[in-house]
Amino acid sequence: MSRLRVLATPYWAIGTSLAFLGVALARVIGPALAEDAARRYTAAGGHVIVGLGLFVICLGVRNRLRAANADTAAEPDQTGPQNTA
Amino acid sequence: MVGGADGPMVLFTSLTLAKHMFVPITVVAYLYLGLAYGGYPYLIRFLIPAKLRAIKMPPRAKVKVTADEKLAFAVVGCTVLCLLFPSASPLLLSLFLGIAIREAGLQYFINLLDGPVLYGATMFLGLTLGVLCEASLILDPKVLILLVLGIVSLLLSGIGGIVGGYLAYFFSGRKINPTIGIAGVSCVPSCAKVAQKEVTKSNPVSIILPEALGANVCGVITTAILTGIYVTIFR
Numbered sequence: 001m002s003r004l005r006v007l008a009t010p011y012w013a014i015g016t017s018l019a020f021l022g023v024a025l026a027r028v029i030g031p032a033l034a035e036d037a038a039r040r041y042t043a044a045g046g047h048v049i050v051g052l053g054l055f056v057i058c059l060g061v062r063n064r065l066r067a068a069n070a071d072t073a074a075e076p077d078q079t080g081p082q083n084t085a
Numbered sequence: 086m087v088g089g090a091d092g093p094m095v096l097f098t099s100l101t102l103a104k105h106m107f108v109p110i111t112v113v114a115y116l117y118l119g120l121a122y123g124g125y126p127y128l129i130r131f132l133i134p135a136k137l138r139a140i141k142m143p144p145r146a147k148v149k150v151t152a153d154e155k156l157a158f159a160v161v162g163c164t165v166l167c168l169l170f171p172s173a174s175p176l177l178l179s180l181f182l183g184i185a186i187r188e189a190g191l192q193y194f195i196n197l198l199d200g201p202v203l204y205g206a207t208m209f210l211g212l213t214l215g216v217l218c219e220a221s222l223i224l225d226p227k228v229l230i231l232l233v234l235g236i237v238s239l240l241l242s243g244i245g246g247i248v249g250g251y252l253a254y255f256f257s258g259r260k261i262n263p264t265i266g267i268a269g270v271s272c273v274p275s276c277a278k279v280a281q282k283e284v285t286k287s288n289p290v291s292i293i294l295p296e297a298l299g300a301n302v303c304g305v306i307t308t309a310i311l312t313g314i315y316v317t318i319f320r
Contacts, residue, residue, distance in 0.1 A: 020165065027169065
């Protein structure tokens with residue numbers, strides 16, 4: 001389970017929720033509306049929200065990588081000589 | 086779709102939207118995929134100066150995206166996109182299923198897909214096209230239009246990719262080699278190899294292949310989504 005810890009971040013939760021909300025708007029709520037501008041806007045908005053959700057997930061992965069790489073770079077080099085005296 | 090330079094997407098779109106034109110469209114598409122090797126180097130040289138082609142990429146990060154993240158993204162991405170574009174769900178499922186199997190480390194299935202399924206499908210595709218490709222079909226004047234449209238779409242894709250490369254170059258503070266943009270045309274791995282070859286000619290120590298392959302895969306996903314949009318709108 002510890003391997004899945006990287007997925008337990010707000011980015012994944014928010015991104016996934018947004019993506020499914022977008023699907024609901026585009027495929028469930030939009031088609032249920034009357035055939036007018038509201039229907040088109042709801043469907044288009046749903047598609048945009050799906051893209052936004054997937055983007056949030058990618059942003060989260062990028063931020064995790066940046067933080068992890070910063071930590072790796074900050075760690076002292078254990079392979080070099082320890083005592084310079 | 087020929088501009089996407091991705092065989093399966095062209096096959097799927099032509100089978101869904103223009104079944105009667107399946108053979109000529111596929112023949113033209115695969116003909117042009119071969120031309121990517123011959124034409125794109127000239128496009129790169131024409132649009133990207135040697136100084137920019139020689140840029141070395143910034144050092145690569147030590148910590149990489151984990152297999153769990155890739156697997157989870159494949160599941161979420163596939164579910165969401167299949168629900169959004171049901172007409173293109175077989176295509177999207179095939180794409181993400183491959184990613185899921187590889188990241189899950191299911192070696193038997195990886196071997197099965199890598200060998201018999203891949204080579205078997207390629208052989209039977211070639212055989213089917215060969216059997217269906219009659220002289221009258223290829224000599225149809227419509228094929229001439231396809232040839233012109235195909236070359237224009239591939240040219241526009243290449244230019245669009247390089248514009249994307251320039252955007253990445255400027256937004257990264259002039260660190261990213263703009264040649265990577267051409268690999269956004271999803272002809273895997275030809276476009277990435279072409280990009281690396283041209284970069285190597287300008288600077289033999291500059292390696293952009295890993296990033297170019299990343300752009301290649303992004304191109305595949307984008308082409309799959311565009312296929313979904315085309316099929317949903319025009320069917």
